[in-house]
Amino acid sequence: MEDPNRPVTGYPAPNPHPNGYSANPPPSGAAYPYAAAAPPPNAYYNYPNNNAYYPQNYQYDPESVRRANCLRRIFAFVIGLVIIFGTVTFIVWLVLRPQLPEFRVDSFSVSNFTLGNNSLISFTSEIRLTARNPNKKMSLAYDHIEAVIFYKSDSLSETTVPPFSQDTKNETSLTANFAAAGSFVDKSVMDGINGERGKNGNVDFNLRMLSRVRFEAKAWRTRNRFLKVFCGDLVVGIPADGRPGALTGGPKQCRVGI
Template sequence: MADPNRPVTGYPAANPQGNGYSANPPPSGTAYPYAAAPPPPSGAYYGGYQNNAYYPNNYQSDQESVRRATCLRRIFAFVIGLVVIFGTITFIVWLVLRPQLPEFRVDSFSISNFTLGNNSLVSFTSEVRLTARNPNKKMTLTYDHIEAVIFYKSSSISETTVPPFYQPTKNETSLAANFAAAGSFVEKSVLDGINGERGKNGNVNFNFRMLSRVRFEAKAWTTRRRYLKVFCGDLIVGIPTNGSVGALTGGPRQCRVGI
């Protein structure tokens, strides 16, 4: 007959202690049967969470990136602020001064002793008189390095310089550009074009251009020198065949002005 106190095979034996611990603990010095955590791999990256361990270098790197980004944002904001301030000051100055380009008008254009040789040489003397007007109420104008050119269509036939001058506010100044060509060479197309126009009705269509450096000034406020371009087109001059002085026809002509 089987012993009723014998445990059934396949079930763990009852713990007579009743406290969840084994009645027979392992002897002193015996290691517990738990697997030890593996050490961090050789050459592991230090600076973050690695193998459940925290390394502070990554935090320092993040702080450095944040400081760098903050510095760049401040520099960017400073540059934008300077641009806004400069633009605002410029706009206010423009509203107060309202700078305007000067106005130019050709009053007369005379030509004398005009001759064209068969060897494409041209000779003449000419004077172009202009009126320059400063429309500004608060800004004066200073002109220097003034160059003037007479063109037939797009070909230059004579050049000269004009003395510098100064214009107060709301001022009109008369100036003259004197030209002299003594046997200057011109292309055959220019020679044929002038002879063709002159042979029809005695008139020749010239163009006049002037290039100058100009400075706008208003008390303590001064601009840097800029190049002013003056173009006066379709200046029809009657040139008599008897060698007398030819003159501008149709009255004064307004010029285009730009910077």
């Protein structure tokens, strides 16, 4: 007969210690199979030394603060002056409305025009112009006026024009006299002039002028500026028999810029 206290095959043996603890705990000082690692010191409060960032010997310097405040005031003052000056200039411009002068070539005569085989050119010329001041509230003063005659981009002769002044809404007649006595020119210039004269007896010249100009309105005046005047396509008929040549097509308006 089978023993009733014998465990059934296939089931775990009953735990003699139902509370999960051994009746004979390990002696004091014995190591467990897995020893718990000790936490690192200051694991959550290991901050760097604050003295590296906030030196204990820092002292408040009132002199540095005063210098910084002084520089800020100077900077703000300069910015304010620039804004005020710009505003005043803009208001003056709105009130006065300065406009560039206008130039027109009225006549262009050429005499004693000769162009030799040795690329030497000779002639005398007189150009009459009209300068107009379109401003209603500003007068103009011209100084150091230079004028040059060009064939295409090559200079043939240059001269100066006496300085003059213009009141508001005023027109002034100018005369520029040129002379070339045996001036050397490139072969391309000689061929170009002879080619144009051979077609219809006309030669296309250009006039350029450079002057210093000053705008004035009672107590207010601008600094001197360089005024550039370009008068292109000045077609002059030059007869082959030596007679004086003259501008064809009537007066020519010029381009003006600063």
